[in-house]
Amino acid sequence: MASDDAAHPFDDPAADPFEIARIAAEQIAERTGVDRHDIALTLGSGWGRAADLIGETTASFPAAEVLGFSRPRVVGHVGTIRSVLLPTGKRALVIGARTHYYEGTGVRRVVHSVRTAAATGAKVMILTNGAGGLKREWAPGTPVLISDHINLTGASPLEGATFVDLTDLYARRLRDIAREVDPSLDEGVYVQFHGPNYETPAEVRMAGVMGGHIVGMSTALEAIAARHSGMEVLGMSLITNPAAGISPVPLDHEEVLAAGAAAEPVISGLLARVVERL
Ligand code: 8IG
Numbered sequence: 001m002a003s004d005d006a007a008h009p010f011d012d013p014a015a016d017p018f019e020i021a022r023i024a025a026e027q028i029a030e031r032t033g034v035d036r037h038d039i040a041l042t043l044g045s046g047w048g049r050a051a052d053l054i055g056e057t058t059a060s061f062p063a064a065e066v067l068g069f070s071r072p073r074v075v076g077h078v079g080t081i082r083s084v085l086l087p088t089g090k091r092a093l094v095i096g097a098r099t100h101y102y103e104g105t106g107v108r109r110v111v112h113s114v115r116t117a118a119a120t121g122a123k124v125m126i127l128t129n130g131a132g133g134l135k136r137e138w139a140p141g142t143p144v145l146i147s148d149h150i151n152l153t154g155a156s157p158l159e160g161a162t163f164v165d166l167t168d169l170y171a172r173r174l175r176d177i178a179r180e181v182d183p184s185l186d187e188g189v190y191v192q193f194h195g196p197n198y199e200t201p202a203e204v205r206m207a208g209v210m211g212g213h214i215v216g217m218s219t220a221l222e223a224i225a226a227r228h229s230g231m232e233v234l235g236m237s238l239i240t241n242p243a244a245g246i247s248p249v250p251l252d253h254e255e256v257l258a259a260g261a262a263a264e265p266v267i268s269g270l271l272a273r274v275v276e277r278l
Contacts, residue, residue, distance in 0.1 A: 009068050010108045017108045018115060024067045025119035028093065031066075032059040032083035037093040038124070039086075039278055040117030040231075041271075044098060044218060045130035046238040046260045050268035051094045054275045055086040063097035068112045070099055087276060093120055100217055101153055102195040111157040111225035118229035124174070124278055125226040126234045128271070130260065131216035132198070132243035134208050135188065140242075140259030143267045145178055145187035146170050146235030149220040150212050153194050157225040164228045174234040174278075181273045188213025190237060192220035201245025215243045234274070238267055 009020045029035055043050055051057065060082045063069040071079055082094040095113045099105065117125055127146075138144065147170055158164060179185050191207045193199060195217035199207070207215055214237045223233045240260045241251050 008070070010106060010112070017112065018119075020068045021112060021115035021119045024069070024112070024116040027066050028081065028116065028120055031061055034058070034083050034091050036091065036121035037083065037117070038090040038122060039126065039275060040093040040095060040114075040120070040122040040124070041126040041275075042095045042098055042113060042128060042222065044128045044238075046240060046264055047128040047267060047271065048096065049264050050128075050271040051082055051084060051096070053268045053272040054092060054094075055084040057082050058085050059083040063095065066116070068109070068116070069097055070105070070109065090278070092275060093117055093122060098218060100195065101155065101221060102217055107155045107157050107221055110221050114222045114225045114231075115229055118226070118231055123231055124234065125222075125231040126236070126271070126275070127219050127222055127226070128236045128238070129216050129218050130240045131190070131214045131237040132204075132241050133239035134204065134213045134215070134243050134246055135186070136242070136246065138186070138239040138242070140240055140256050141263035142239045143185065143263065143270060144214065144237050144239060145175050145185050146190045146214065146219065146237060147175065147187040149190045149192060149223060149235075150207070150210055151192050151220040151224070153192055153221060155221065157221050158228055162228065164224070166224065166227060169223055169227055169233055170235045171232045174232060177277050178234065178236070178270075178274050180277065182270055190214040190216060190219055190235065193217055199244050204243040204245050207243070214239070236267075236271070238263060
């Protein structure tokens with residue numbers, strides 16, 4: 001059993017992260033009674049209710065009970081792993097626990113859930129998050145597809161001479177499926193900042209000049225690890241706020257929270273209908 005207090009498997013730099021993920025996947029198979037999962041989802045802020053809509057939860061347990069996972073540090077982030085039986089008969093692994101790079105515990109821990117998902121057999125990784133938007137037409141509560149990313153963390157989950165191609169990282173095939181469900185879905189380039197502070201307006205302008213449309217603190221590192229592990233990636237952001245400096249009026253936090261809450265059933269339904277088609 002992993003815990004925050006005991007020695008963590010990633011504290012040993014000589015430990016093999018893929019071996020830790022393999023053991024974690026075995027533990028998940030035991031806990032869920034499901035040998036192989038087909039699809040994995042990481043549910044970020046705003047996306048939590050999707051797990052209830054995509055199918056029947058057949059097992060649910062704290063992620064911290066699986067090797068290498070940590071308790072969530074952020075209030076409002078759920079730390080549960082669920083196995084969900086989809087109407088199609090496929091099995092989805094729903095990971096409600098995300099370790100952020102800004103927590104400072106290293107990139108191996110950030111991507112452990114993705115590597116574990118791959119080790120359970122998942123071929124599709126759905127990464128969701130809450131994020132800031134650069135396009136003025138994106139009202140708080142707008143879901144958008146991630147078409148590509150710019151990784152500004154300075155880190156990579158890959159170690160050594162691991163030269164992985166990231167063309168079509170956020171698979172066009174999966175974005176097309178999402179747009180079959182909702183043709184109005186817009187897409188944009190996600191810029192992962194280190195965080196935990198939000199950007200300055202100048203940094204948001206920089207992100208725009210670079211070709212970015214969405215700013216956040218997750219997802220890019222996870223997507224790289226997912227591709228390296230051979231999974232197809234679908235990325236979706238819930239735009240909960242205009243990025244700093246985009247809106248002339250300062251954000252009302254209550255309004256942002258309300259927009260996010262109002263969007264939750266909509267985006268959860270959207271995700272459920274996308275997952276059905278995979
Ligand atoms: I919710 O404006 C959410 N997460 N980096 N910037 C960054 N992360 C975010 C933002 C934002 N909003």
